[in-house]
Amino acid sequence: MAKDEMVWDLSQLVESTNPASIQKQLENMVSEAEKLRSKWHGKIAGLDARGILDLLGSREALNLKFEGAVRYGQLVYGADSTDETAKQLYDAVRRAMTKVGQALAFVDIELGRLLASKPSLAKDPVLAEYRHYLERILRRVPHILSETEEQLIITKDKNGISGWEILQSDWLSTRTFTMEIKGEKKTMPYGQIIGFYQSPDRNLRKQARQTVFEDLGKDDIVWASAARAVCEDHMEMCRLRKWPTPMTQSLIDNDLDREAFDSLMKTIQNNTRLYQKYLKIKAKLMDQPKLADYDLAAPLPKSPEKTYSWTDARQEITSAYREFDEQVGNWIDEMYERRHLDGEARKGKSPGAWCTPWLAGKSAYILQSYNERMMDVYTQAHELGHAVHDYLASRAQKPSNCEMGSSIAETGSIFGELLLTERLLKKAKTKEEKQAILTVVLDEFGVSAFQVSARVFFEESLYDAIEHDQFLDGETISKLWTAARDMMHGDAVEWMDVMKWQWTATPHYYLANYRFYNYPYVFAQLFVFALYGLYKEQGKSFVPRFKALLAAGSSRSPREMSTELGFDVTSEEFWRKGMKQAEEFIDMLEKTL
Ligand SMILES: [Zn+2]
Numbered sequence: 001m002a003k004d005e006m007v008w009d010l011s012q013l014v015e016s017t018n019p020a021s022i023q024k025q026l027e028n029m030v031s032e033a034e035k036l037r038s039k040w041h042g043k044i045a046g047l048d049a050r051g052i053l054d055l056l057g058s059r060e061a062l063n064l065k066f067e068g069a070v071r072y073g074q075l076v077y078g079a080d081s082t083d084e085t086a087k088q089l090y091d092a093v094r095r096a097m098t099k100v101g102q103a104l105a106f107v108d109i110e111l112g113r114l115l116a117s118k119p120s121l122a123k124d125p126v127l128a129e130y131r132h133y134l135e136r137i138l139r140r141v142p143h144i145l146s147e148t149e150e151q152l153i154i155t156k157d158k159n160g161i162s163g164w165e166i167l168q169s170d171w172l173s174t175r176t177f178t179m180e181i182k183g184e185k186k187t188m189p190y191g192q193i194i195g196f197y198q199s200p201d202r203n204l205r206k207q208a209r210q211t212v213f214e215d216l217g218k219d220d221i222v223w224a225s226a227a228r229a230v231c232e233d234h235m236e237m238c239r240l241r242k243w244p245t246p247m248t249q250s251l252i253d254n255d256l257d258r259e260a261f262d263s264l265m266k267t268i269q270n271n272t273r274l275y276q277k278y279l280k281i282k283a284k285l286m287d288q289p290k291l292a293d294y295d296l297a298a299p300l301p302k303s304p305e306k307t308y309s310w311t312d313a314r315q316e317i318t319s320a321y322r323e324f325d326e327q328v329g330n331w332i333d334e335m336y337e338r339r340h341l342d343g344e345a346r347k348g349k350s351p352g353a354w355c356t357p358w359l360a361g362k363s364a365y366i367l368q369s370y371n372e373r374m375m376d377v378y379t380q381a382h383e384l385g386h387a388v389h390d391y392l393a394s395r396a397q398k399p400s401n402c403e404m405g406s407s408i409a410e411t412g413s414i415f416g417e418l419l420l421t422e423r424l425l426k427k428a429k430t431k432e433e434k435q436a437i438l439t440v441v442l443d444e445f446g447v448s449a450f451q452v453s454a455r456v457f458f459e460e461s462l463y464d465a466i467e468h469d470q471f472l473d474g475e476t477i478s479k480l481w482t483a484a485r486d487m488m489h490g491d492a493v494e495w496m497d498v499m500k501w502q503w504t505a506t507p508h509y510y511l512a513n514y515r516f517y518n519y520p521y522v523f524a525q526l527f528v529f530a531l532y533g534l535y536k537e538q539g540k541s542f543v544p545r546f547k548a549l550l551a552a553g554s555s556r557s558p559r560e561m562s563t564e565l566g567f568d569v570t571s572e573e574f575w576r577k578g579m580k581q582a583e584e585f586i587d588m589l590e591k592t593l
Helices: 019-040 049-079 084-117 119-123 125-143 147-159 161-174 190-198 202-218 220-241 248-253 258-270 272-285 310-324 326-337 374-396 411-427 431-467 474-489 497-505 519-551 558-564 572-591
Strands: 176-181 184-189 354-358 363-367
Touching: 019 049, 019 084, 049 084, 049 125, 049 354, 049 363, 084 119, 084 125, 119 125, 125 248, 147 161, 161 190, 161 220, 176 190, 176 202, 184 190, 190 202, 202 220, 202 497, 220 248, 220 431, 220 474, 220 497, 258 272, 258 431, 258 519, 258 572, 272 431, 272 474, 272 572, 310 326, 310 374, 310 411, 326 363, 326 374, 354 374, 363 374, 374 411, 374 431, 374 519, 411 431, 411 519, 431 474, 431 519, 431 572, 474 497, 519 558, 519 572
Parallel strands: none
Antiparallel strands: 176 184, 354 363
16 A cells, blocks of 8 residues: 555645745735725624625635635644644744634624624524524623623733633643553653553553552642632623523533533433443453443453554445445545545654544545554544535535534534444454444443533532532542542442542643533534434434534534434433433443353
8 A cells, every 4th residue: 555545635725835825825814804804894783684694705705715725734733743844834824813813803793793783683584594603693792791891801811710721731741750660660741641541451551540640639739729710710700791600601602502401411310320331341341340440441451453454444434434325435435535634653743633624625634643453443434424524514504604513513423433333343253353342432432421421510510619608629629529420430430549639630620711611522422322323213214314414514503403303402302312322332242241
C-alpha cells in the first residue's frame, strides 16, 4: 500500500497552497468582514424580513468564501504542530478569526434586539429556512444585559473566572508524578502518566491512578478554591442574568429543554442495575471477583491480538456503511478516494481524533493516528459518521444550520460504530473475538451513559450544596463526588480510597462560563442506541428517516427532530428503547461466558 493513502490531501481546500497566498486570503477575509460591518452596523433595527435574509446570506457567503483558507491553516497545524510554516499559518488564522468575530459580533446582538421587539419576524415565511436559528437567538435575549454590563463582565472575567480555569489547568499540567516501572523509578507529567490507565498490565494501571490521585489530593485547597469560585460565580450570574436554575444556560446553549433532560436522567437512574450487570460480566472476563476502578477502562486480558491494516479498515468500514445505504457507502468511499483522512502516526500531530466539516466542499476532513488496533477501526468509523452528517447537512441546509450541538452532533458517529459492530460480530469466528468487540461497545456505552451521568449528578449536587449555604472544601466536594459515583456503580466496583479526588483532574468543572458540559453526551449515547433499536425494528424503511434527521443539521431542535421521527424525547419510554438495545448487547456478551 502506498503510504500517502494514509496522508490527507489538503490542496483541495485552496486555490494555491502557497503560504503567502493563504495569508492574503485571510487578510481579505478580515477586510470583507469589516466592509460587511460598515454596511449593516447600527442598521439592523430597521430591517424587514427581506433585509434580514440579505444580511444572513451575506454573512454566510463570507464564511463560505474563506472557509477553505481557514480550514487549511487549522489542518496543516493539526497534522504537524512543530512545522514552522504551519505554526505561522495557524497563528494567522486565529488572529484573523478573532478580528472577524469582533467585527461581526454586532449581528446577533442587534438581531436579538430586533427580534425581541418583533418576535413575529422569526416566523416570517421569507425567513423560513432560518426559523430555528432566529428562535435560538430569541431564547437568549431575556438573559442578555446592557452593553456596558456585558463589556464589564468580559473585562472582569479575563482575570476573574477565567483565571481559576487557567490555574486548574496549569497546576495539573505542571505537576510531575513518580512511579515504579519494571523496578525503575520514573518521573513524568500528567499527560504521560494517564497513558498507563489503559495499560494491559493491571499493576501499572493501579499504580498510575494511585500515584496521580494521592498527589492531587495533597493540593485539595487549590482544587476546592477553584471549583468553589467557578460554581459561586455561576450562581451570581444566574441571579444577574435571570436564569431560573443553574442549568438553564446550558439547556439554552444545547437547544434542549428541562423535560427531556429530566426524563433522560431518570432513565439512567432507573437502569443503573443494568450497567452494574455488565460490570459484573466484565469482572468474570477479567478473572476478577470484582472490578477495581482501574479495570473499568481496561482491555480484556484474553483479547485476540488481531490487527487491521489501513486497507482492512477501509474495506470493513465502507462495507458496514454500504450495507446500511448505498449513497452513504459511496460517500465513505469518496472520503478515502479523495484522501480526506490523515491516519499516519507522526511526531507533532494533534492528539486524539476529529472530523472537521468543509461546508463549501460539501465534505469533511478527518485526523487520527492509525495504529492498526480494533480501537482505531472504531475511531475511524466514528469520525466517518461525523463526515456523513456533514455530507447530508451541507447539502440540505444553509451554513447557519450546520452548527450541530453536542447532543445531536454524535448521532452519525455513534450510529456508524454500531453499523461496524454489526458487521464485525457477523464475521467474528471465536467467542474471544466477539467478547473483544462487545466490550469495546459496552465500555463506551458505560462511560457515556453512566460514568458521565455521575458527573452530571455531582455537578447538580455542588449547586444544591451552595444553595444550602454549605462550604465546599476538598473533603465536602469529595463526599459529593463519591455519592454520585456510587449511585451509578453500586457495589459492582471496588474503589481505591484516593479515587475520592477524581474530580480534581476533570477539566469540565472548572471551565469558565461553560457549566454542565457532560449531559449532552449522555443524551447522544442513549439517543443513538434508541435509534439503532428503531433501525432493527423497522429495517430499510428507517434509512431515509435517519438520513433526514442528519440532513436537518441544526435547523430544528433535537426535540422537534425526534417528534418528526415519531418519538418523544421527553418520555422515559423513548429512552428505555436505548437501554433495551444496550441490554441486548449485554445478553449477547453473557452468552459467551
Ligand atoms: Zn464524535
